[in-house]
Amino acid sequence: MNDFVDEARSRVAHLLRMANTTDDRVRARIIEYADTTPEPPVMSRAGIVTTGCPQCHRTAWRQQDAEGPVWVCASCGHVEGVIVECPHCRIAMRPPPLGAPDRWQCPDCPRVAATGESAQDIEDRERQRLEALALLDHAIGLCAE
Incomplete structure (x- = not known):
């Protein structure tokens, strides 16, 4: 079977195939579940x-x-x-453009975030960014000597 045929199958067909059962009661419960729950996007x-x-x-x-x-x-x-809020500036971050990776940006500071990240995750990333910049500045200074 090619990918196109598999994509054309319904959600019910996929669930029944994953269940791999011939028990009519189980199959009926799977069909009921598929009919009463939303399709994922x-x-x-x-x-x-x-x-x-x-x-x-x-x-x-x-x-x-x-x-x-x-x-x-x-x-x-x-x-x-x-809405993703910058934990430092306490303002809404700019959302990623359509089709871009999930990377929100604060309009006032260099902090970035992904949807659902905690304030601690955002602050940890900023701390790591600042540490990396300090190391790069130090390395550039050593090269200049």
Whole structure:
């Protein structure tokens, strides 16, 4: 079977094939599950990212629209913009451009982040960046002597 045929299969067919069972009760439960749960979105460069919906507390998927990344609830349809805040400046970071890697940038300082990173992760990355720059400055100074 080629990849195209496999891609054309339904979600139910994939789940049934993974289950590899002939038990009609199990197959019926799998079909019911597929019919009552949302389809995951198409995988993006950042993979599939989820969070809890603030309204119905079910699964919201991260999607990208023309204005940037948004959370879209698979159950109630609630849409909310994704916001990443710079822990140093306490302002919203600029979202990555459409199709670019998941790299948010602070408009006021050199800090960068990925969606879902903690403030500690962002500060650790900045500390490592500053340490690397100091080492490079030292190495350049040694070469100049």
